[in-house]
Amino acid sequence: MKSFTVLQGVAAPMDRANVDTDLIIPKQFLKSIQRSGFGPNLFDELRYLDRGEPGQDCSGRPLNPEFALNKPRYQGACVLLARDNFGCGSSREHAPWALDDFGMRCVIAPSFADIFYNNCFKNGILPIELGAEVVDGLFNEMYAMDGYELKIDLDKQIVATPSGAEIRFEIDAFRKHCLLNGLDDIALTLESESAIRSFEDNWKKSSPWLFDSFSQSGT
Amino acid sequence: MGGKTLYDKLWHNHLVEQREDGSALIYIDRQLIHEVTSPQAFEGLRLSGREPWRKDANLAVPDHNVPTLLDERKGGIAGIVDPISRLQVQTLDDNCKDFDITEFEINDQRQGIVHVVGPEQGATLPGMTIVCGDSHTSTHGALGALAHGIGTSEVEHVLATQCLVQQKMKNMLLRVDGKLLPGVTAKDVVLAIIGEIGTAGGTGYAIEFGGDVIRALSVEGRMTVCNMAIEAGARAGMIACDEKTIEYVKGRTYAPTGVVWDQAVKAWQDLHSDEDAVFDRVVQLRGEDIKPQVTWGTSPEMVLPVDGTIPDPAAAESSTEREAIARALEYMGLDAGQSITDIKLDKVFIGSCTNSRIEDLRAAAAVVKGKRVAESVKLAMVVPGSGEVKEQAESEGLHTVFTDAGLEWREPGCSMCLAMNSDKLGEGEHCASTSNRNFEGRQGFGGRTHLVSPAMAAAAAVTGHFTDVRDW
Numbered sequence A: 001m002k003s004f005t006v007l008q009g010v011a012a013p014m015d016r017a018n019v020d021t022d023l024i025i026p027k028q029f030l031k032s033i034q035r036s037g038f039g040p041n042l043f044d045e046l047r048y049l050d051r052g053e054p055g056q057d058c059s060g061r062p063l064n065p066e067f068a069l070n071k072p073r074y075q076g077a078c079v080l081l082a083r084d085n086f087g088c089g090s091s092r093e094h095a096p097w098a099l100d101d102f103g104m105r106c107v108i109a110p111s112f113a114d115i116f117y118n119n120c121f122k123n124g125i126l127p128i129e130l131g132a133e134v135v136d137g138l139f140n141e142m143y144a145m146d147g148y149e150l151k152i153d154l155d156k157q158i159v160a161t162p163s164g165a166e167i168r169f170e171i172d173a174f175r176k177h178c179l180l181n182g183l184d185d186i187a188l189t190l191e192s193e194s195a196i197r198s199f200e201d202n203w204k205k206s207s208p209w210l211f212d213s214f215s216q217s218g219t
Numbered sequence B: 001m002g003g004k005t006l007y008d009k010l011w012h013n014h015l016v017e018q019r020e021d022g023s024a025l026i027y028i029d030r031q032l033i034h035e036v037t038s039p040q041a042f043e044g045l046r047l048s049g050r051e052p053w054r055k056d057a058n059l060a061v062p063d064h065n066v067p068t069l070l071d072e073r074k075g076g077i078a079g080i081v082d083p084i085s086r087l088q089v090q091t092l093d094d095n096c097k098d099f100d101i102t103e104f105e106i107n108d109q110r111q112g113i114v115h116v117v118g119p120e121q122g123a124t125l126p127g128m129t130i131v132c133g134d135s136h137t138s139t140h141g142a143l144g145a146l147a148h149g150i151g152t153s154e155v156e157h158v159l160a161t162q163c164l165v166q167q168k169m170k171n172m173l174l175r176v177d178g179k180l181l182p183g184v185t186a187k188d189v190v191l192a193i194i195g196e197i198g199t200a201g202g203t204g205y206a207i208e209f210g211g212d213v214i215r216a217l218s219v220e221g222r223m224t225v226c227n228m229a230i231e232a233g234a235r236a237g238m239i240a241c242d243e244k245t246i247e248y249v250k251g252r253t254y255a256p257t258g259v260v261w262d263q264a265v266k267a268w269q270d271l272h273s274d275e276d277a278v279f280d281r282v283v284q285l286r287g288e289d290i291k292p293q294v295t296w297g298t299s300p301e302m303v304l305p306v307d308g309t310i311p312d313p314a315a316a317e318s319s320t321e322r323e324a325i326a327r328a329l330e331y332m333g334l335d336a337g338q339s340i341t342d343i344k345l346d347k348v349f350i351g352s353c354t355n356s357r358i359e360d361l362r363a364a365a366a367v368v369k370g371k372r373v374a375e376s377v378k379l380a381m382v383v384p385g386s387g388e389v390k391e392q393a394e395s396e397g398l399h400t401v402f403t404d405a406g407l408e409w410r411e412p413g414c415s416m417c418l419a420m421n422s423d424k425l426g427e428g429e430h431c432a433s434t435s436n437r438n439f440e441g442r443q444g445f446g447g448r449t450h451l452v453s454p455a456m457a458a459a460a461a462v463t464g465h466f467t468d469v470r471d472w
């Protein structure tokens, strides 16, 4: 996994509450068996004026000029400012894959849906929760200033604004550690292999019905 | 010290390792796999040269992409017209063969929507930890299990380690006491709950549903409620195991038998919250207050009783809410002040992991029996949740009740719940749907979804607009 240490770059708005993962990446693109290539279809239904299909070349599609990410001032953005309950709905990890593929490395919102929040960390994306008023303030500053950039320091847990304000954010220690070091979750868990084995042995003794379910049926 | 909640017990039973930083390693008993969120996980295993930790913990079934029209379906995978869907279903088969994982293939009688198939086969059981790369995994919590959706990286993680790294959630008790009035169903209960606490109300919590109304629901009804816990923001919803649960599980294909059954039943007696359990949040509703529900907007919390009128953005409390209502009205093509019963339907969809079980189909059939789908409704379809449900329904003659009334009777799968196959809404079409999400474009680009119970969907099919089933 990619590590995340310090990020500085343009912030762009996704200014609505309850943005669901269907909106982040519509279902027709979930048919892909790849992990990459979702960037051109991020927010597909908002971003283009026509209807997108998987496998299509997006470079010639008509863009919706009203949509923020299409505006010149937000080009190259790597921080997404969002509203309450961002990433709700489906568990599709295609949502963070699409954000990542597009170039977004950080999403700031007053709250996130649990599964989406969790999926971000698996893909080197940092979701930051800040109070609704703080986020509102960032939106206002961003709208007021072309080329508005934020600097995010994960180690120090700080978001720095162009005016020099430093906003502290919370993040749990384990996720921070993994993200800072770009650690592979699976390898890390396998360090506990013997603990898993011994749990499993005991569990099998006390709850034998949880094991070998499909063997007796011969399927 | 207070007693333990059901969630506390399930967590504790599966705790492999508690780490100092607050995270924990939790053992997973069952992983369900479908074609959409698994290919990248299997690919990850292959790239790192890893094998599944415990093959017998996994069960796979294709459901999201499979065609539901018999003509297209009978050719199996090769018959799937859309090449990208075909490849995805084929990839699931290939991966299951390569990694030796049990799969109910496309035209296997046991195939169906993953959350219908698990409990139906006894592959998901009380007391288990159950995961699937699908947010509606919360459904299985109805059996007294800890069940929740995960992302694809976690699918790979569970395949490789049989564990998940988790932070413990908070406990919420959602009590629905009293009694339901006739015509009010499990679906109306859960929609009313979401209307009450909002789509983010359960974020960070595991919700236990309790109270007289929940106890009185059938196990299938409880699945409908837990299915939509995620629509209230909670990854996991659950209901205590009781005699009904045990009766439901008994005799299912993969349920334990003989002495092991007795041993299991004994262990399952403990799957309830202790009397003195402490919850971080308690929400109470009265069953008598719940009327048949209909969503009017683009989020499940935008829901009203069938006799309600559509809200006016001008009356909203905050600017965010005002904009959300205005945007939803525009997308849905509805006006403030309009009656719910005035909404005209173009299509009707009875199916999905929320409402495609036999009791759902019986309820819908009872409403349409001897009647006809309204002329103005272009398509009304019933999609059973699995091959087993389909067979049961046909043995009861429900399929002819539907077809005589002018509804289509399809092959099992997710179908128009998310419209990954060819079952979709056209732009601007209104659909009465028994599924769980009314997001923009969910059932097709520009489609307008109204979530309702099976009986309400069936009544809407007959009248062409929403009707209060209590007057039926």
Ligand code: SF4
Pocket (backbone or CB within 6 Å): B063, B064, B113, B114, B115, B134, B136, B352, B353, B354, B413, B414, B417, B418, B435, B436
């Ligand atoms: S029926 Fe709908 S909600 Fe359920 S698993 Fe299928 S797509 Fe998801």
